Amino acid sequence: MKPLNSSLLKELFKRFDSFKDAQISSLEILSATSIKVMFNVQDASRGYDWIGIEFYFDGVEEAKLIDEKKLQYIDFSEGISLLYEKGLYYCGVGKYLFGSGTKDASCYIRSKSLKYQEIQTNI
Numbered sequence: 001m002k003p004l005n006s007s008l009l010k011e012l013f014k015r016f017d018s019f020k021d022a023q024i025s026s027l028e029i030l031s032a033t034s035i036k037v038m039f040n041v042q043d044a045s046r047g048y049d050w051i052g053i054e055f056y057f058d059g060v061e062e063a064k065l066i067d068e069k070k071l072q073y074i075d076f077s078e079g080i081s082l083l084y085e086k087g088l089y090y091c092g093v094g095k096y097l098f099g100s101g102t103k104d105a106s107c108y109i110r111s112k113s114l115k116y117q118e119i120q121t122n123i
Contacts, residue, residue, distance in 0.1 A: 001056055001115035006084035012116075016041045016053070018079035018095070024071045025052065025121075033060045035109055037091075039080075040121055052119035059112025061088070066107045074106065081105075082114075089114040 004012070016022070019041055026038040035057045042048045066074065074093055081096040082089065091109045092102030102108040 001054070001117045004055075004089075004114045004116045009082055009084060013082065015044050017044065019076060020079040022076045022079065024074060027065060027068060027071060029065070033111075034058050035060055035063060035065075035111075037109075038119070050121050052121045054117050054119055055091070056115040057089070057091070057109050057111035057113075058115070060109060061112065062108075062110045064103075064105070064108050088112060 013019075019039060022039045022041045024037060025040050026036075028036045030036055037055045037057070039053045039055070040050055041053055043051045076093065078095045080091060080093055081102055082091045083096070083099045083102070084090075085099040088099065089111050090099030090102045092105030093107045094105050096102050096105070099110070102110070
């Protein structure tokens with residue numbers, strides 16, 4: 001896994017079109033302060049083929065998660081917001097301009113660090 005620093009966020013969101021119409025394939029609570037989320041997204045740099053992106057949130061300070069059985073019903077038409085403010089990463093379903101806004105999302109995570117990796121999928 002690679003650390004995702006704040007300077008890569010814009011590049012990542014452009015490449016994956018803000019995760020619009022993505023799917024969460026898994027959401028795993030690893031510990032009280034660690035969560036792993038796997039998204040299936042279309043990759044502009046690969047001719048819009050589907051690939052997997054796995055995010056590893058560590059130092060989780062707050063989260064609102066959805067039961068795994070309901071993941072397939074999350075609406076990703078607006079994508080996700082992934083913001084870095086005041087030393088924290090904010091990730092929430094929907095379009096938000098500020099980290100504090102992600103608390104209104106149906107699902108959100110706030111953490112001290114964030115890593116990611118790309119995974120080939122069979123979609």
